[in-house]
Amino acid sequence: MIQAQKLRTLLAEDRCHVMPCCYDALSARLIAQEGYALTFMSGFATSASRIGAPDLGLMSYGEVVDQARNITEAIDIPLIGDGDTGYGNAMNVRRTVTGFARAGCAAVMIEDQLAPKRCGHTPGKAVVGRDEAFDRIRAAVDAREELRAAGGDILILARTDARHEHGLAEAIARAERFAELGADILFVEAPRNEAEMRQVCADLPGPKMANIVEGGETPDLPNAALHDIGYSIAAYPLSLMAAAMxxxxxxxxxxxxxxxxxxxxxxxxxxxxxxxxxxxxxxxxxxxxxxxxxxxxxx
Structure with missing residues (x-):
């Protein structure tokens, strides 16, 4: 609950937070030691480090939650966990959100990809239909509210990958509905230029996250530009792993x-x-x- 409150305070600030992404307890510890305010457990990097395999939905719910727990026990800054597609139907999403909260995460990301999911900047990804996508976020928000009623807390980061297959308008429409359903942070994955990034931030309410992959589809803009566009968080999911490797x-x-x-x-x-x-x-x-x-x- 304390970490969720810390994250809400950070999101209320008029700035774009640089968020290096971790993949294990040691990388998270180094991020905290260097004074960063928050971190994200990159699914790509965690899959590579924990099982030595690509981020193609191969890690189980139990493995991911276990990794998140190891990380939260090593740091005192908020961690956003990667809940992928929720590991099943809407009831699985509820369990995923509750499990990440109990593991100490400040927020959990739930996305609309078709399972098994793929890294957002690699070929072959597809999304589920709108109804299923909305049910996932509705279930995540329901789980968050039950946690709050019991004295816990977690934020919901709602992600859509619809830009790749259906265009930017569909991605924005989905994210807008995610916000109406109660998502705390919105993430439209892989806009392809600055104009698209500006449209995402102009059209959507609340905090937005940019995902900056070196060599990926989204422009690697300076932090000041990302803040000007309207992002609250700039995630760098592969920088530390690429440097370490x-x-x-x-x-x-x-x-x-x-x-x-x-x-x-x-x-x-x-x-x-x-x-x-x-x-x-x-x-x-x-x-x-x-x-x-x-x-x-x-x-």
Missing amino acids: QAMVTCLRQMRGDTRTGLMNFAELRQRIGFDDYYQASERYASSKRDHGPGGKTR
């Missing part, structure tokens, strides 16, 4: 020649992971004051 591949290739450059030094690595905080906290407890060797291993 490039660094790992570079290191692996260098190791063949006995070289390793560009590494974080061991002291900073330990500090960012939390060794220093652990040892400081453990000083309060006599039974924890045992001799530890390098890397925190007990001798």
Whole structure:
């Protein structure tokens, strides 16, 4: 509930929040350490990191919620979870929203793609009909209201991928109905130019999210331009994973020649992971004051 309230406060600000997307507890921890106000669990990056497979609906509900819980336990900033299509019919959507709230997410994204879903910037995606799309968001909002009645809370990020197959007008019409049904944040995926982005923000109420994929269909505009257009959040779903993968591949290739450059030094690595905080906290407890060797291993 606290994280949902934090997210509402952020969305009320007159700015476009830069939102680096995480894929595990460590990447989320680094985002928080660098002072970002919120993060999103990228389905693309999470599927790649957790199961080593593309984001094509292969991860189960249980795997995704488990990953979200690991992330929320590692950070104190709001996390938006990727609930995909809700993992079934409207009743499954209700369970998905409740599960993400219990995992500590500030918001959950529900989309109108046909299951199994696909990454929004890859070929072959399709959307369900309007009635089914609206039922998903209606069910998500019902679950949110039940959570509130019981003392919990979560925001609903409603996404449409209709631009790809049916054009921008259909995508905007769907998103407008999502807002009428009670969605908190709107996300029209993959507008293809700045004019389309401006039309999305001009035609739709409330907070909107832009999704910036390096090499994707949506223009990679500066944050000031995104704010001027009308976005409240700019998500960067693959930046950290692409940077990490490039660094790992570079290191692996260098190791063949006995070289390793560009590494974080061991002291900073330990500090960012939390060794220093652990040892400081453990000083309060006599039974924890045992001799530890390098890397925190007990001798």
